[in-house]
Amino acid sequence: MLGSPNVLALDFDGVICDGLKEYFQTAWKAYAQIWQVDAIPDETIASQFYRLRPVIETGWEMPVLIRALVQGVSEAEILQDWIAIASKIVADDHLKPLEISTAVDTIRDRLIATDLENWLAEHEFYPGVIDRLRAILNRSTQFFIISTKEGRFIKQLLKQEGIELSDSQVYGKESKRPKPQILTELKQAYAGSIWFVEDRLKTLQAVEKQETLQDVELFLADWGYNTEAEREEARKSDRVHLISLQQFEQDFSHWV
Numbered sequence: 001m002l003g004s005p006n007v008l009a010l011d012f013d014g015v016i017c018d019g020l021k022e023y024f025q026t027a028w029k030a031y032a033q034i035w036q037v038d039a040i041p042d043e044t045i046a047s048q049f050y051r052l053r054p055v056i057e058t059g060w061e062m063p064v065l066i067r068a069l070v071q072g073v074s075e076a077e078i079l080q081d082w083i084a085i086a087s088k089i090v091a092d093d094h095l096k097p098l099e100i101s102t103a104v105d106t107i108r109d110r111l112i113a114t115d116l117e118n119w120l121a122e123h124e125f126y127p128g129v130i131d132r133l134r135a136i137l138n139r140s141t142q143f144f145i146i147s148t149k150e151g152r153f154i155k156q157l158l159k160q161e162g163i164e165l166s167d168s169q170v171y172g173k174e175s176k177r178p179k180p181q182i183l184t185e186l187k188q189a190y191a192g193s194i195w196f197v198e199d200r201l202k203t204l205q206a207v208e209k210q211e212t213l214q215d216v217e218l219f220l221a222d223w224g225y226n227t228e229a230e231r232e233e234a235r236k237s238d239r240v241h242l243i244s245l246q247q248f249e250q251d252f253s254h255w256v
């Protein structure tokens with residue numbers, strides 16, 4: 001029994017918010033621009049993209065994943081060997097990850113600038129999460145969000161649900177620091193236990209490697225962007241706790 005954390009840190013996309021629709025819409029526009037395709041988004045490709053979202057680590061891979069699916073690469077192959085597949089597509093088409101990433105960011109920035117309301121509407125909160133956040137914020141637990149999404153959008157999305165966080169509570173893309181470093185900073189600033197909930201196993205494993213963070217409790221959100229193989233790895237881990245959405249909605253005493 002772990003009790004309750006003094007500090008709770010949550011990832012945003014894949015833990016609090018499901019941005020799959022926005023990811024796909026932006027990725028499709030970038031794909032169409034880069035490979036000069038004049039077609040509307042394909043629902044079959046969209047479904048595959050949603051299932052395969054866990055393989056994506058950085059933004060440039062999103063349109064490349066669509067390219068792979070359009071070329072007929074199977075889901076099984078992508079799950080097994082995504083980095084090699086993505087690298088081959090980029091090399092074969094004489095592209096560079098940075099230029100793909102720039103295209104994705106430019107399209108996203110344009111959508112935000114010209115149609116912010118619809119862009120925000122492409123994000124959905126996981127069932128029960130907002131109510132749980134309200135309950136957490138009414139406790140003495142120090143609460144933070146650590147995400148690769150821009151902090152201003154995190155705050156805007158939460159504000160629509162009546163949750164207002166201070167700038168100091170949100171570590172977004174603009175922080176430009178890896179999550180283990182931010183957790184180290186939180187540990188230095190606050191006494192007591194720290195719990196961290198994330199949907200990417202690799203991120204949790206990066207925290208696990210930090211000697212100064214050995215006492216941080218790590219949770220893999222099984223409803224987020226991860227695969228069954230990753231969830232099984234978490235089940236076998238002596239450090240990472242696999243947590244369900246049903247557990248997350250309950251008091252901290254039910255998390256383990």
